[in-house]
Each structure stands twice: as structure tokens, then as C-alpha cells.
Amino acid sequence: MPRPSETLKLGLVTDLGRIDDGTFNQYAYDGLVQAASEHGLEYEVIETESRNDYERNLQSLIERGCTLIVTIGSTLGPAAERLATRYTSVHFVIVDYEPLPDSRNVTGLVFAEDEAGFLAGALAGLMTDEDVVGFVGGMDIPPVLRFQKGFENGVAHTNKRAKALSIYTDSFTDTAAGEEAARELIGQGADVIFAAAGASGSAAIRAAAQAGAWVIGVDQDEWVTTFQNGAVPGAERLITSAVKRVDHAVYTAIDQAVHGHLRAGVQRFDLSNDGVGLAPYHAADAAVPSEVKGKILEVRDGL
Template sequence: MQNKLFLLCSALLSFALLAAACSNDDNTDTQDDASDTALISLEQECDAWGGIQAPAGFRVNMVTDIGKIDDGTFNEFAYEGMVAAAECFDIKETGVIETASEADYTANLNTSASENPDVLITVGFLIGTDTLEAANENPDISYIGVDQFHPEYPNNYIGVLFNEHEGGFIAGALAASLSETGVIGVVGGVEIPPVVKFLNGYEAGAKHINPNISVLKVYNESFADPAKGASDARQFIGEGADVVFGAGGPTGSGGIKAAAEAGAFAIGVDQDEYYTTFDGGNAPGSENLVSSAIKRVDLSVFRNIGEAVRDTFSGGAYTLTVDNMGITYAPFHDAAVSPEVAATVERVRAGLADGSIETGICAIDGLFLGENSACD
């Protein structure tokens, strides 16, 4: 199934180099236009499916991770993928349940399943165990679990996985290229494999550029505590960090917002936080939001809904990587990024894509290879 999904978009993908960016408006516009060509749009993805339509009564439901569908994280990105798929495949019936706490996972899944959807999307690593149980109990529902790894999946359950360590590596290379103090930081969420992959990938990417750089890292007990993330970022800045990466939902977003407002460079995650956390350039500190490490959650949701619509849905792991454009980075927008830094970041991305650069991170648990990782 994974190969079929990749072939759907292979004709659409172009690996054009990002144009060099600089601080004047004309060159920034050129850079943004070039980087946008490396991002397959949902409209292009729809065209690739050849106009197939869902049967009458086809229904898609979604249960979010803790948060909302407009929270600027992968909840929102997954929702955008569902909405785009509904429009593309003429799906008339959709529903969303927003999760307030971990204690609500089981009840929310049961409520959503009671509506007899054809597809039920669940978002986040933490809801994965409940999703597996629900999939086993409801074999007639096709489950799409974003960020959910299991050793085995039933035939009606696809676990969408990402090589977050590759996205973190790119962010780290960017941070190290920008840092003047030799100290950078990253505000993480809960210490689970996707977050560990981001944080360790960030460290590895930074040290690929500058082996002597100091990388400050912190995990948090919640993905939904922007005040704590802001406090972490301010502490990092006090310790000399001049670039902060946020990889922890609203907690991480709180961190990069505080960092940017304080004058440090900031790097977002999951989707382009220039348009979410920084309100399209209208929020304070927007000029310091350098880029975002993007996980194309929207594409993964869209594609797997498409598989269900055409009755080719098959359980298993579906992994998005730099190579298949499921992991990438956002345009630099208002940030004053030099042509040299832009070229370095693109060189790193291309190296990850063709295999000439390796992260040194285990794709299963996010630990460094050789340090008792699951890959050793």
C-alpha cells in the first residue's frame, strides 16, 4: 500500500533547490516562491486521484489529541487533510470530537465509532493504544492513526509514522547556521518517541554543522502548556541561546513565541507556524520566525482517506520521510536568512533525501544509534 501511495504523488514532486534568501523584500519573495514548489499542495494531490468519488453515505470522523482543530499543531493539520479529502472525494458526512484530556480518549473513540463512520482518524501517539483496541473491536471501520506505532496492525488500521529525526536534523542545521552565540535550545513536549526523534535529530543536525555547539533540551509533562514552554525558552535565552526550536504542540509554540518576542530566532514544527502561531506575520516577533520543520500530516490523512474511498485501504505502517516529501521545511518568510544559510539548509535536506547524510538516530525510538536504541 505504501508504494501505491507514493506513486500517486511521484509525478507531482519536483526537487527544485530553494532559491537563496536575503533580507530585502524582492529576494525574500523569490525564495518563498521557490520553496513553495517543493511542497505538494492538497489541490495537486486531489488532481492525482483522478476524480474518484465516495459512495453515498460515506462518513469520516476524527478524534483529536488533547487540543483543538484550530490549535496550530498537527490536530489542525490532520483536520485540514480531512476537509480537503471530503471536498475532493465528495464526502458529505464528517464529524470531529476534540479531546480535552487523556481520560477522554476511550469515551471519545466509542462515541465516534457509534456513528458508524467508514473512516475514523485519531491524532497523536498517546491515543494509539486506545485506537488499536478500537480497531480490533470495530473491524468494519478503517482507522487512520497519526503518529501511532505498533509492532503489528490489524487490516483496518494504518499507523501514520514520520521520520521526525530528519525534520529535527534540518531544524538543527538551520539553527547552528544562524547561531552567533554557539548555544541553541529546543522546547519539547512529552518524552515520547516522535518528540525524542525531533529533539535528538535537532542536536544531531546542529552538530553536523558545528560539532562544538551547545544544545539545550527540555521535555515537558504536557503538550498543552504554552506558559511552561515560554518559561523554558526564556531560561534558554538566559543561558545564551539565540535560536529556539519548539517541538511539543502548544507547549512548544509558547516557547518559540516567547523566544521570537525576545529577539531570538525561532523555528516552528508540524506545519508552517508563520501562519498559525504568528498569524501570518501579524503577531509580535514574526520577523524572527525563521522556518518550521513540517510533517505533512494533512497529506497522510488525505491519501489514506483516498485509499478507503477506492476500497484499497490496507492496514500497516505508512511512513513519511524527507525522500517522499512527507518531511520538509517551511519558507523563511520575513526572516533575514542569508543566501549562504539557505543553501546550507537545502544541501542538508537534499543529502537526507538521497542518503548521503544520515542522522544517526533510530527511527523507532529516537535514541542515538549505539546508545541502546531499538535499532541497535
């Protein structure tokens, strides 16, 4: 009987965007490539250009012989689950999605965005001078809502005087909407802005940082991506990012499949298993008081 690794061919379908777009499309790809390299597996990748293409893209990977397909984003989940009922020999791994309880060949990778958001909010509450902070959301899907709720709770935990404002762009790709949201929040007095809105959010924090606000990135370390390791103006205003280790989660799922341990259902990644956390302070390190850093460590240990 062949080992699992001898029958695995990997596939990846991104959500809208590309594998080098600095969002978790890229980090899921990184996790897949790492696993494929370590285990000597073939893989195919399709970058989604329209939501109408979700099912077509998944079907294409099945026809190319992929037996484990990673999909990115909760909006892809329903299409993957529909195909999972028809192609029971293919295992689907869906980032940011909780599959139906009776799904036998679907694994959802979910994250404790509320924990990462809480840490971001706690830091924002300590860093604001105006007692007004802002949140930019993309679409009102569960992961974004968890980020927002955690952020608001974190702000309240460290600064009961602070007011948390929020604006949704209704898009993860509309950079102009992200920039406008940042301007609107700053106009309402926000001096710390946290964005969880994909490329829209990256545009929001870039615009806010260049306008002089403190900003907090999301999903990955946006010092590396959005601010290109400090090369982009405003990088010194990025105090941290609320990181989701999508690369770690995707790698873990594939590694489990290779060893025959991948199970259907939900896998949760949180602070306890290095699934979420805060990125380094980078160029803002000297501007973050030592007592603030200490408080954030205390808050983290208490979650």
C-alpha cells in the first residue's frame, strides 16, 4: 500500500489576488512550497481573478490530479465543500473557514484573531495620545469581525478613556477605499489605526503612517511586505502587526497529510501554538516606552 506522500499532489487556489501580494495568499503559498520542498511533492497553483472562477479553478486542479487542495479565504469555502462531496478522494484544506460538521474530506484552518486583535488593541490603547483609535475592516466576515472585537476589547482593557472608531471598505482589494478610510478616521481624531482588510488595509495603514498616525498591520509582518523592510515612507510609524501564521498552519496540515494524520474538521491556531501573535516593533522600537512593552507582555501572558 503506498505511503500518503507517494499519492499526494498539492494544489493551491488563492482568493482574489496573487501569491506575491503581501497578504495571506502569499503566506499560504510559502507554507505550501516549504512543505512541498521538504517532502518532495509536486504542486499546482491557480491565482483567482474573479469570484465567479472559484469553482472552476478548484475543478481545474482536480482534473490536473491534485489530491490535497489548499484554498484561501472563507469566501472560497462553500465552493470547496460542494466539490468535496463529489470528489471524496480529494482532501480540501480551507484557510479561515469552518467546514460543515459532517464533511469527511475538508479541514478548516482557523485562527484566534480575537487574541491577536486584543494584543493590537491593548497596544493601541497605550500608544494613543488623543484617546481615539481606528479600525479599518475589509468585509464583515468572521475573521475580520473577530479582529475588530478583539481590538476593541484590547483598547478598553488598557485605556478606558479611549474611543474605538471603525470603517469597512467592503473590499479586500480596493486600495483607494483603504486610503479614504484612513483619511476619514484621522479626520475624526484617530492617531492609531489598525487595519484588517487585505490590500485595502495595507493601503490604509500606509496612508495613515505617511500622515503621521501610528499604525498596526495584520496577517503578516507588514514591515516586511507593505513597508518593504523600511524602504517605504512612513515605515517608522508601524508599531507592529497582528500576525496570523498562515504559512505555519498550511505547512502543518500538509505535513500531517504526508504522515497520514490529517483529519477532517477544524484546526485552531492561537497564541498557545504560535498560530497568532504580534510582530516586532522594528523602527518604532525606541518610540514604544519600556513600560508599554512590559504591559503588552503581561497582557499576552494573561490570554
